[in-house]
Amino acid sequence: MTGPLLITASGYWNPLVWLAAFAIILVIVLIIRSSGTKRFKKGTDQTLQFFSGNRPPADNVDPDNLYWGFSRKLERYTAWLRSWHTGIVNDYAFAFAVLIIIIFAALAFGGVL
Amino acid sequence: MTFLVEHGPAIAIAIPFLAAFTVPLVAKLGGRVRDGCVVLSLALTEFVVLMLAGDVLANGVRTYALGASVPSLTAPAGFPVRIILEVDAMSALISLVAMTIAFLASLFSLKLIPAKEGLGKFFALFLLLSAGMMGMCYTGDFFTLFVFFEIVSISSAGMISFFRSGESFEAAFKYMVISVTAGLFLLFGVGILYGNYGMLNMAAIAGEVAAGHSLLDVAAISLIASALLFKSGSFPVHMWKPDVFQEAPANVVVMILTSSLVGLYVLFRILFTVFGTVSTAVAGWLIVALGAVSIIVGVLMAMPQRNLRRMIGFVAIAEIGYVMLGVGTGLVSMQPVNAFGVNALSGGLFHIVNDALNMSLIFLAACAVAYITERRDLSGVGGLAHRSAPLAVFFLIGLLAISGIPPMNGFASKLMIFESVFFLNPLLSVIGITGSILMLAVFVKVFVALFLGTPYEGKLRKTPKTMLIPMFVLSVLIILLGLFAPFAVDTLITPAAQALLDPQAYIGGVI
Structure with a gap:
């Protein structure tokens, strides 16, 4: 550590510089925003969500569907992972036994001790 | 003050212990007296822990022998047989985090x-x-470790089943069964060490291990580490966590989360200090591998x-994985110690602190939402930012911190x-960064569901x-740990990392 710098393995991090940069960018954004149109009217179509040019659905998009494609693509893996999580306590004890064996085997055959 | 610092290790354990047995009696006098007793005892403990941490950071390891005429008298007959408490920068840091969370959770x-x-x-x-x-x-010492x-x-387990519903009983039962199993194997490992060396003190055993070790040590460390x-x-003994998180009261979850970090600290203490003088690269790689898989499975x-x-609960598993990734890397590069190893170790230890704070905040905010809506099932609740802005802000801060968005501590x-x-x-960096991005995705989904969109129309407390x-x-x-991260690392984390990397300082506190 040297002064306000957090030394990481191959660089450094200064949160105060980041904060200063953020403040400057925020000011620029506010300046650009202030030069925008003043014709905004509450309660009109202007306030509707942008939905690719179509009228938005009456209900909000369900948050569960936010990553629909991503979740669908990973379904096989998550289903496989879920199949481990049976909720049966015997399986928990089995996992514990497996862990003991893994650690013992790794240390004994890995030449640690 | 000198008395508090000198007897600090014992007092920090004794205050909550005594209060635990006093509170049920005091509760007969009324709710306010009971609450006052709980908060006051934890505030006092926090004060003692803080004083102790300041002393340890300034003056080095503090040892306390229970029952000795002088607290620092660890070896009455040239052999450490007493119950010995030992505080160095590492244990001081973890105790400070644990007690801060306990106080806030109370x-x-x-x-x-x-x-x-x-x-x-x-x-x-x-x-x-x-x-x-x-x-x-x-x-x-190892036997006292088993007792605690x-x-x-x-x-x-008692607190998990506090709501006395079928599901909370089930979660408590599962936790109890696997806890007892783990506890017995821990005792078995301690028994092996005692049989092998005829002693239970960690520092004394560390000295013996440095002189020579056997397959019995491998068996003992496997059982204790598991x-x-x-x-x-x-991973792979993470499955109790989501069950417990789902059913236990919020304050209990926060405490269990903190106790899991304390468990991790004890593991690191044993790997670095007790078995640190022998080659630990394989042990380090094992911790790194388990950490990486924990991240993947968790997210x-x-x-x-x-x-x-x-x-x-699953995110908490992934967060533990980050700590293991950092500290495991430190363990791999312990002999010889190199710069990136020290940095990884410091990062892992810093993440223990951050994990405790971030996860506690996000869980408390989520449970406060359940409290104000009077619903355990939060589906159908949305737009709360319009009606409870402080909760939205707290959740957002927790979300950004957990996901590792600058300038937060995470x-x-x-x-x-x-x-x-x-x-x-x-590849380990890729796994870590991908996990962090997915974590952000997970919490953004929750934030959108709970706080954005059409405002919830039900009654709010x-x-x-x-x-x-x-x-x-x-x-x-x-926010402060994020903005002043260099200062925090310099003041708290680096001394803790050095304490782990220098087992001789810990051993020298007793022998």
Whole structure:
């Protein structure tokens, strides 16, 4: 550590510089925003969500569907992972036994001790 | 003050212990007296822990022999047979984190749990858990470690089933069965060490291990490490965590989360200090591998969850993985010590602090939402930012911190970990960064669901100040640790990392 710098393995991090940069960018954004149109009217179509040019659905998009494609693509893996999580306590004890064996085997055959 | 510091290790354990047995009696005098007793005892303990940490950082290791005429008299007949508590920068840091969370969780508890008969007993368990965590932080011998491990397990199981519903009983039963199993294997490992060396003191055993070791040590460390990995909720013994997070009261979850970090600390203490003088590269790689898999399993299982508490439980598993990734890398590069190893270790230790704060904040905020809406099932609740802005802000701060968004504290520790583990294997950095991105995705989904969109039209309770204050304090700590991360690392984390890297300092405290 040297002064306000957090030394990481191959660089450094200064949160105060980041904060200063953020403040400057925020000011620029506010300046650009202030030069925008003043014709905004509450309660009109202007306030509707942008939905690719179509009228938005009456209900909000369900948050569960936010990553629909991503979740669908990973379904096989998550289903496989879920199949481990049976909720049966015997399986928990089995996992514990497996862990003991893994650690013992790794240390004994890995030449640690 | 000198008395407090000199006897600090014992006092920090004794206060919550005594309070635990006093509170059920004091509760007969009324709810306010009971609450006052709980908060005051934990505030006093926090003060002692703080004083002790200041002393240890300034003057080095402090040793306390229970029952000795002079606390520093560890070897009455040239052999350390007494119960010895030992505090160095590492244990001071963890105890400070644990007690801060315990104090804030006790404040949060005051209005969370409906006043009903037996609340005194609940707080007795809460204080026992706090005392158990303090004991695990400060103990210098293996048998006392087992005793405190059991205290933490039993008190946790009692509190998990506090709501007395079918599901909470089931979660408590599962936790108890696996805790007892882990505890027995821990005792078995301790027994092997005792049979091998004829002693239980960690520093004394470390000295013996340095002189020569055998396959019995491998058996002992396998059993002890497995038990502690269970306590920390790492892969593949993580499955109890989502069950417990789903059913236990919010304040209990926060305490269990903290106790899992304390378990991880004890594991690191044993790997670095007791077995640190022998080659530990394989042990380090094992920790790194378990950490990486914990991240993958944690985030991938969190994504499809529809129950918020269960989802946070899986994220907690992934967060433990980051700590293991950093500290494991430090262990791999311990002999000889190199710069990226020290950096990874510091990042891992910094992430313990950040994880405790970030996860506590986000879980307390989520549970405050359940409290104000009077619903355990939060599906159908949305747009709360319009009606409860402080909760939205607290949740957002927790979300940004957990996901490692600058300038929050989580970013600083994760940056240290990612850049360091890259030198060990770039794939580890990829896993870490991907996990962090997925974590952000998971919490953005929750934030959108709970706080954005069409405002919830049901009746809302007012958020009590005793709930807002702990969340506010956690938020401030998160922001300050983020903005002044270099100072925090320099003052608290680097001394803790050095304490782990220098086993001789710990051993020298006793022998």
